[in-house]
Amino acid sequence: MIRFDEVTKVYSGNPRPALNAVTLEILKGEFVFLVGASGSGKSSFLRLVLKEEKPSKGQIHVLGQRLGTLSSRKVPYFRRNLGVVFQDFRLLPQKNVFDNVAFSLQVIGKSKGFIQEAVPDVLKMVGLVGKQHRLPHELSGGEQQRVAIARAIVNKPAVLLADEPTGNLDPSTSAGIMTLLERINASGTTVIMATHDAGIVDQMQRRVIELSAGNILRDERRAGYQTQAVPIQAIGVEDLSLRGEDL
Amino acid sequence: MRLGLVLAEVGSGLRRNASMVVSVVLVTFISLTFVGTAALLQMQINQMKGYWYDKAQVAVYLCTDTDTTGNCTGAKATQDQIDAVQQQLASPVLSPYVDRDYFESQDDAYSRFQEQFADSPATEFVQPEYLNETFWVNLKDPTQAEVLQESLSSLAGVQSVVDQRGYLDPIFDLLNAASYTAIGIAVLMLIAAVLLIATTIRLSAFSRRRELGIMRLVGASNTFIQTPFILEGVIAALVGSFLAGGAILAVVHFFVKGYLVVNFTGTPFIGLQEAAIVVPLVVLVGIVLAALSANVAIRRYLKV
Numbered sequence: 147m148i149r150f151d152e153v154t155k156v157y158s159g160n161p162r163p164a165l166n167a168v169t170l171e172i173l174k175g176e177f178v179f180l181v182g183a184s185g186s187g188k189s190s191f192l193r194l195v196l197k198e199e200k201p202s203k204g205q206i207h208v209l210g211q212r213l214g215t216l217s218s219r220k221v222p223y224f225r226r227n228l229g230v231v232f233q234d235f236r237l238l239p240q241k242n243v244f245d246n247v248a249f250s251l252q253v254i255g256k257s258k259g260f261i262q263e264a265v266p267d268v269l270k271m272v273g274l275v276g277k278q279h280r281l282p283h284e285l286s287g288g289e290q291q292r293v294a295i296a297r298a299i300v301n302k303p304a305v306l307l308a309d310e311p312t313g314n315l316d317p318s319t320s321a322g323i324m325t326l327l328e329r330i331n332a333s334g335t336t337v338i339m340a341t342h343d344a345g346i347v348d349q350m351q352r353r354v355i356e357l358s359a360g361n362i363l364r365d366e367r368r369a370g371y372q373t374q375a376v377p378i379q380a381i382g383v384e385d386l387s388l389r390g391e392d393l
Numbered sequence: 394m395r396l397g398l399v400l401a402e403v404g405s406g407l408r409r410n411a412s413m414v415v416s417v418v419l420v421t422f423i424s425l426t427f428v429g430t431a432a433l434l435q436m437q438i439n440q441m442k443g444y445w446y447d448k449a450q451v452a453v454y455l456c457t458d459t460d461t462t463g464n465c466t467g468a469k470a471t472q473d474q475i476d477a478v479q480q481q482l483a484s485p486v487l488s489p490y491v492d493r494d495y496f497e498s499q500d501d502a503y504s505r506f507q508e509q510f511a512d513s514p515a516t517e518f519v520q521p522e523y524l525n526e527t528f529w530v531n532l533k534d535p536t537q538a539e540v541l542q543e544s545l546s547s548l549a550g551v552q553s554v555v556d557q558r559g560y561l562d563p564i565f566d567l568l569n570a571a572s573y574t575a576i577g578i579a580v581l582m583l584i585a586a587v588l589l590i591a592t593t594i595r596l597s598a599f600s601r602r603r604e605l606g607i608m609r610l611v612g613a614s615n616t617f618i619q620t621p622f623i624l625e626g627v628i629a630a631l632v633g634s635f636l637a638g639g640a641i642l643a644v645v646h647f648f649v650k651g652y653l654v655v656n657f658t659g660t661p662f663i664g665l666q667e668a669a670i671v672v673p674l675v676v677l678v679g680i681v682l683a684a685l686s687a688n689v690a691i692r693r694y695l696k697v
Contacts, residue, residue, distance in 0.1 A: 225612035238603060252398050253613035
């Protein structure tokens with residue numbers, strides 16, 4: 147579904163790579179946490195999957211497409227298979243809930259009939275029944291994130307990318323969002339979520355990929371969030387991954 | 394559905410940027426008016442050239458008693474010399490170029506002079522014998538005057554061979570200079586218009602960067618994203634070009650037809666026929682420039 151082959155990403159003006167020869171594969175239907183300190187390469191990873199950035203070296207395959215050979219004209223059509231959620235929601239402030247979700251369908255040319263059917267469905271799924279005429283500033287943070295999730299999944303994407311979706315939310319609201327993401331994952335959508343929220347990762351016990359300075363520190367199934375109380379450079383990579391098993 | 398959405402985007406963009414849009418309209422209006430005027434002026438020059446050059450004759454001036462210039466030796470051209478010129482004009486070498494020619498005697502020249510300079514004190518001093526006898530030649534092709542000059546100016550009794558077109562050149566030079574000035578101003582204004590359109594579109598895109606970001610995120614095609622912006626620039630420029638077209642038509646109708654044609658009856662002037670060529674051209678230039686500059690301006694927001 148998503149495969150990184152020795153992918154290196156170097157930003158101009160910074161000799162240290164954001165991702166350093168990363169190789170990994172994410173399968174259909176998986177729920178993956180990307181963890182690591184700020185600047186460890188989580189966002190770069192997500193941007194590379196979205197083809198918002200080009201890798202400096204290496205190959206990326208997403209949904210059977212080799213991103214290196216994808217022409218920029220075809221990128222929009224490729225992105226229709228991906229849903230994205232951000233920490234800051236990125237809703238349109240002057241559009242109400244329904245229109246915010248409908249907007250993403252309108253701009254990819256869906257028919258009015260399809261929109262009238264799909265939007266209420268997805269709003270029901272994310273638990274926003276009866277709030278479709280509210281404006282974003284009239285909603286709580288958790289509700290705004292639900293609108294953003296509804297927008298991301300209304301087109302039934304194969305992959306949902308979430309960049310710290312609970313970063314602005316309190317723990318109980320976050321739990322609600324995680325339940326929602328779990329439900330989306332259960333319906334077959336691959337979910338990749340970058341997060342700093344140790345509680346969520348520990349509780350969910352899903353695949354965890356930990357990045358540090360552009361390298362994969364560990365990649366484990368059914369794992370928890372590892373705090374970084376111990377300086378990483380002081381310990382070998384293998385030691386850390388062992389500690390991951392212990393937690 | 395999608396068309397409606399695009400048009401709605403265009404409408405909101407134009408409203409949000411009203412003052413910039415007005416300035417785009419004005420700058421394209423002024424610049425295209427200059428372009429159109431310059432084009433009309435060139436057409437006018439060509440028309441006048443055709444008209445006057447057809448009327449322009451080549452004068453073969455013959456010697457008078459007082460003349461010492463050219464081939465003259467202070468003696469009036471003899472009848473033999475006049476006949477020689479006449480023969481030369483009728484010879485197979487020159488006759489293909491000559492449409493018609495006639496001889497003007499000193500008395501003919503005197504009466505024409507009296508008529509032409511009726512108000513001038515010079516008429517009192519000039520006597521018929523001061524004036525040249527002249528062959529007036531109309532050429533089939535007015536640009537071939539040099540052939541006549543070459544073969545006739547060396548004949549005895551010929552003072553000079555003058556192409557009257559030479560008298561017209563300063564006038565056309567002046568008109569050409571005016572037209573080039575108009576073109577120069579037009580080019581400067583067009584550059585300003587293009588930059589202004591680009592700035593307006595960037596501003597419009599900046600004020601909608603959230604929408605643009607989301608559109609790119611959810612996979613709206615580039616065509617779909619850029620069309621409203623290009624249309625925005627084109628519509629603003631279109632209004633300007635229509636105003637310019639109206640101004641050009643007004644100039645032709647009120648100034649050329651209403652003033653010049655009435656007051657300068659001897660001269661041919663351009664009419665609405667020429668304006669009908671220039672106006673669509675001006676509108677087309679406006680649309681193409683606006684579409685191109687808007688396209689370049691928005692491209693930055695479409696990078697993937």
